[in-house]
Amino acid sequence: MTETLTPETAEQVLETVQWAAAEETPLEVMGAGSKRAYGRPSPAAHRLDLKALSGIELYEPMELVMSAKAATPLADIDAALAENRQRLGFEPADLGPLLGTGAGAGTICGAVICNLSGPGRIKAGAARDHILGFHAVSGRGGRFKSGGRVVKNVTGFDLSKLMAGSFGTLAVMTDVTVKVMPEPEETRTVLVLGAGDAQAVKAMSEALNSAFEISAAAHLPAGVAAVSAVASVAAAGAAVTALRVEGPEPSVVYRAEALKALLEAYGNREELDTAESLAFWRQVRDVGFFVADGPEAGQAQVWRLSVPPAEGAGVAARILDAADGRVFYDWGGGLLWLALAPRPDGGHEAVRGAIGDGGGHATLVRADADVRAAVPVFQPQPEPLARLTARVKEAFDPKGVLNPGRMYEGV
Amino acid sequence: MAVEAARVNDDLIEALREIVGPRLSTSAAVCEQHGRDESYHTPHPPDVVVFAESTDEVAGIVKACARRQVPVIPFGAGTSLEGHVAALHGGVCIDLGAMDQVVAVNPEDMDATVQAGVTRAQLNTYLRDTGLFFPIDPGAEASIGGMTATRASGTNAVRYGTMRENVLALIVVLADGRVIRTSRRARKSSAGYDLTRLFVGSEGTLGVITEITLRLYGIPEAISAAVCAFPTVADAVNTVILTIQSGVPVARIELLDKRQMEAVNTYSDLEYAAAPTLFFEFHGTERAVAEQAETVQAIAADLGGENFAWATRPEDRDKLWKARHDALYASLALRPGCRGWVTDVCVPISRLAECITETTADLEKSPLIATIVGHVGDGNFHVVLLVDPDQAEEIAEAERFNERLVMRALAMDGTCTGEHGIGHGKMDFLIAEHGEAVGVMRAIKQALDPDNIMNPGKIVRV
Ligand SMILES: Cc1cc2nc3c(=O)[nH]c(=O)nc-3n(C[C@H](O)[C@H](O)[C@H](O)COP(=O)(O)OP(=O)(O)OC[C@H]3O[C@@H](n4cnc5c(N)ncnc54)[C@H](O)[C@@H]3O)c2cc1C
Ligand SMILES: Cc1cc2nc3c(=O)[nH]c(=O)nc-3n(C[C@H](O)[C@H](O)[C@H](O)COP(=O)(O)OP(=O)(O)OC[C@H]3O[C@@H](n4cnc5c(N)ncnc54)[C@H](O)[C@@H]3O)c2cc1C
Numbered sequence: 098m099t100e101t102l103t104p105e106t107a108e109q110v111l112e113t114v115q116w117a118a119a120e121e122t123p124l125e126v127m128g129a130g131s132k133r134a135y136g137r138p139s140p141a142a143h144r145l146d147l148k149a150l151s152g153i154e155l156y157e158p159m160e161l162v163m164s165a166k167a168a169t170p171l172a173d174i175d176a177a178l179a180e181n182r183q184r185l186g187f188e189p190a191d192l193g194p195l196l197g198t199g200a201g202a203g204t205i206c207g208a209v210i211c212n213l214s215g216p217g218r219i220k221a222g223a224a225r226d227h228i229l230g231f232h233a234v235s236g237r238g239g240r241f242k243s244g245g246r247v248v249k250n251v252t253g254f255d256l257s258k259l260m261a262g263s264f265g266t267l268a269v270m271t272d273v274t275v276k277v278m279p280e281p282e283e284t285r286t287v288l289v290l291g292a293g294d295a296q297a298v299k300a301m302s303e304a305l306n307s308a309f310e311i312s313a314a315a316h317l318p319a320g321v322a323a324v325s326a327v328a329s330v331a332a333a334g335a336a337v338t339a340l341r342v343e344g345p346e347p348s349v350v351y352r353a354e355a356l357k358a359l360l361e362a363y364g365n366r367e368e369l370d371t372a373e374s375l376a377f378w379r380q381v382r383d384v385g386f387f388v389a390d391g392p393e394a395g396q397a398q399v400w401r402l403s404v405p406p407a408e409g410a411g412v413a414a415r416i417l418d419a420a421d422g423r424v425f426y427d428w429g430g431g432l433l434w435l436a437l438a439p440r441p442d443g444g445h446e447a448v449r450g451a452i453g454d455g456g457g458h459a460t461l462v463r464a465d466a467d468v469r470a471a472v473p474v475f476q477p478q479p480e481p482l483a484r485l486t487a488r489v490k491e492a493f494d495p496k497g498v499l500n501p502g503r504m505y506e507g508v
Numbered sequence: 509m510a511v512e513a514a515r516v517n518d519d520l521i522e523a524l525r526e527i528v529g530p531r532l533s534t535s536a537a538v539c540e541q542h543g544r545d546e547s548y549h550t551p552h553p554p555d556v557v558v559f560a561e562s563t564d565e566v567a568g569i570v571k572a573c574a575r576r577q578v579p580v581i582p583f584g585a586g587t588s589l590e591g592h593v594a595a596l597h598g599g600v601c602i603d604l605g606a607m608d609q610v611v612a613v614n615p616e617d618m619d620a621t622v623q624a625g626v627t628r629a630q631l632n633t634y635l636r637d638t639g640l641f642f643p644i645d646p647g648a649e650a651s652i653g654g655m656t657a658t659r660a661s662g663t664n665a666v667r668y669g670t671m672r673e674n675v676l677a678l679i680v681v682l683a684d685g686r687v688i689r690t691s692r693r694a695r696k697s698s699a700g701y702d703l704t705r706l707f708v709g710s711e712g713t714l715g716v717i718t719e720i721t722l723r724l725y726g727i728p729e730a731i732s733a734a735v736c737a738f739p740t741v742a743d744a745v746n747t748v749i750l751t752i753q754s755g756v757p758v759a760r761i762e763l764l765d766k767r768q769m770e771a772v773n774t775y776s777d778l779e780y781a782a783a784p785t786l787f788f789e790f791h792g793t794e795r796a797v798a799e800q801a802e803t804v805q806a807i808a809a810d811l812g813g814e815n816f817a818w819a820t821r822p823e824d825r826d827k828l829w830k831a832r833h834d835a836l837y838a839s840l841a842l843r844p845g846c847r848g849w850v851t852d853v854c855v856p857i858s859r860l861a862e863c864i865t866e867t868t869a870d871l872e873k874s875p876l877i878a879t880i881v882g883h884v885g886d887g888n889f890h891v892v893l894l895v896d897p898d899q900a901e902e903i904a905e906a907e908r909f910n911e912r913l914v915m916r917a918l919a920m921d922g923t924c925t926g927e928h929g930i931g932h933g934k935m936d937f938l939i940a941e942h943g944e945a946v947g948v949m950r951a952i953k954q955a956l957d958p959d960n961i962m963n964p965g966k967i968v969r970v
Binding site for chain 1: 614615616617618639640658659661665669670672673682686687688689690700701702703705706708709710714726728729730749752753754755757792793795796799854855856857858883886887888921922923924925926927928929930934937938941942943944945946947948949951952954955956967968
């Protein structure tokens with residue numbers, strides 16, 4: 098019978114994990130559970146619910162740092178930052194709606210542990226690049242800290258990088274310190290209309306290589322653009338390639354104009370103002386285009402592929418030649434989101450087979466639990482790497498008590 | 509259980525010769541040169557140095573050493589500062605300097621793959637015609653492999669980050685001689701644990717990095733540089749804080765203290781004010797750099813900044829930056845024949861002025877001669893202590909001073925090392941700073957290198 102353990106302090110988290118390690122009882126680690134459906138279903142006996150570990154511990158707007166307890170809602174963090182016209186630089190997505198668990202539930206450590214990084218990643222970096230330090234309890238039942246609150250710190254192995262993207266399988270983070278960034282005064286988005294996928298990727302690459310400091314670059318083929326939350330995008334009736342420029346107003350105005358001139362050859366150009374831009378990029382960030390055909394309505398399975406940007410359009414074409422579905426591109430073509438007609442095996446061989454020599458990886462982000470249990474959700478690793486992964490897991494969590502099997506079977 | 513390191517014997521030398529042929533040396537001079545870095549630390553020469561030319565050769569060398577449990581010490585350019593390359597238990601030094609090929613440049617994806625021995629200057633020369641550049645610029649001519657292994661940074665970190673944010677993928681030879689690619693060119697996200705970043709900053713203790721894929725940046729349309737003197741270090745630091753907080757994307761902000769400015773004036777025959785001075789650089793469009801310089805000038809003026817001088821033409825910029833460029837040599841010239849002992853603390857920027865002020869007061873009470881230069885945008889500063897390594901009492905005094913400095917930084921929520929790393933010089937500080945995390949690091953070390961052959965005696969004791 099599943100019991101939910103709700104420690105209220107880091108000390109209690111330590112005791113709980115020590116107990117689990119001693120009893121060899123697996124735990125499912127949970128922030129708010131908004132991403133429970135992300136990863137393989139974990140056959141844990143008990144649930145370690147961190148929701149009581151909540152609250153901002155330190156916020157120094159002058160210094161651009163914030164520390165918060167593990168399960169502090171992102172909504173609280175955003176609100177505190179907004180008061181000082183600041184924001185999280187890695188734009189963590191709210192995948193709740195996509196995964197069918199509701200909007201606005203995500204927590205700070207949940208975002209960091211899953212390394213959720215939004216459109217701004219191409220310029221500002223991934224979640225893992227924004228962690229300055231953290232406290233955690235390893236699966237061995239030991240408390241440790243890494244990093245601190247300064248931006249440069251080379252004291253030994255970079256444990257924060259290991260934690261980001263570990264999906265709670267190595268240690269339970271009890272708090273985290275992140276960099277925050279000033280909110281830009283102005284945000285505009287230059288749109289290029291009607292470009293085919295391959296052309297669009299070229300346009301994005303050209304823009305990103307320019308001096309105009311693009312902070313996000315996405316491409317929505319016509320069918321995806323049609324469900325945009327921004328009226329003018331939805332009404333465009335064509336594919337939309339979007340480039341975001343942020344900063345002080347005069348500079349943004351100048352760069353947006355310059356960008357339109359640069360991209361003249363690719364099609365007609367339009368521009369979104371700040372309010373429209375924010376709505377547009379939020380939907381890209383949260384994969385909002387694929388929410389409506391969710392589990393209830395049609396069961397589209399959602400894949401997330403990370404590939405070299407220049408190969409993005411080719412990879413998508415290979416997949417969509419063989420399967421029914423839709424795609425859109427973020428990170429200048431390097432990130433592909435695909436919604437595919439459901440298959441019992443997620444079509445995983447075809448999806449992963451489409452990744453070319455340049456490499457990359459595919460994650461099955463949304464599918465029924467039985468599909469996620471049966472097919473590799475995360476990109477299978479070649480043998481030497483898989484062995485290293487197992488050894489690192491073993492070093493942190495020798496009894497396998499933290500989210501066993503969430504990433505790989507047996508890990 | 510820790511295994512006692514085995515020594516190099518004729519049988520191993522023979523095995524190594526089969527792999528690298530004549531590119532092997534046991535001569536005292538070559539070994540001596542590979543067991544020392546640029547610091548005051550006592551050199552420890554390896555027993556043999558091999559000059560590898562490919563990943564396969566490195567894999568063969570490591571395998572041969574692993575079979576015999578002989579230590580392996582990777583060597584890039586030997587510019588590290590904490591005894592990183594010292595062969596504390598003897599063994600085989602693998603010099604990667606001859607692995608100096610740029611493997612591929614992908615302008616459309618803005619990345620490049622290089623062999624470990626390529627230096628950043630070589631890479632940037634190679635990139636000259638692509639409109640791209642690689643921004644991380646430690647003050648020495650380091651190898652990209654060594655920079656990756658030490659997670660190095662430079663003067664550009666405020667805007668472009670450090671090696672930590674700019675390494676995309678690696679090829680690594682593990683402690684058992686197996687070769688892995690930690691991720692391919694695709695921008696890494698969540699495919700397993702981020703092993704790439706675990707090797708970044710591992711100081712040669714987990715494996716030998718043979719190939720690195722790096723993120724590149726577009727050369728800015730315009731660059732401008734500025735210099736400004738302040739009444740006090742606190743005024744200079746407050747200017748930095750307000751600048752960063754206002755969102756001005758400064759590329760570089762460097763601080764030189766009064767004594768450093770005097771040294772530079774004498775050394776390079778310049779006429780800067782003998783006062784704490786900030787050096788700035790702005791990157792962007794023509795318009796953006798002009799705006800940035802104006803914003804910063806206004807902030808500086810409010811804080812007593814004087815003689816704000818700025819320049820956009822390359823030759824004028826070089827002139828402005830000359831003082832910063834010559835800083836080390838100027839300091840060393842204050843005391844001919846001495847060596848530099850460079851401290852490396854980093855503190856929250858809100859505590860930086862306090863930390864530098866207390867440190868300056870500490871220096872005034874001590875007989876040591878020193879200058880201060882700082883990457884102030886990150887809260888990281890170096891005290892360059894000018895010491896005579898033959899004077900035991902002086903070294904002891906420097907040690908005590910450094911310990912006080914580190915403890916001061918830790919008390920301010922800072923770190924003992926912002927960019928130079930642990931090596932074997934700062935292992936005790938690592939324990940002071942991180943306590944139990946050292947146990948986690950040791951577990952990782954044992955998982956990846958069970959026989960403790962990779963650069964043993966660095967970062968953590970096994
Ligand atoms: C004048 C001066 C200025 C400096 N300025 C800066 C600065 O601004 N910022 C900064 O961060 N540092 C600075 N440093 C320190 C130094 O330059 C860096 O630590 C640099 O990254 C070392 O690179 P290297 O190639 O010389 O490595 P080495 O000194 O050869 O090696 C350093 C460590 O990395 C390991 N290693 C080297 N290559 C590999 C490889 N291919 N695979 C695995 N392990 C490897 C070695 O075993 C060793 O532990 C400075 C040093 C000097 C002397
Ligand atoms: C043992 C030791 C360790 C040291 N460690 C460090 C260290 O870790 N970090 C550190 O910074 N210093 C360190 N120093 C001091 C440093 O080496 C000296 O300040 C050195 O003289 C600086 O040289 P640089 O190449 O870093 O150029 P800098 O003078 O620091 O110039 C910074 C950068 O600006 C660029 N630049 C200069 N002018 C222009 C221009 N007009 N336009 C565009 N770009 C320009 C240069 O390319 C250079 O890379 C150390 C000194 C010693 C003795």
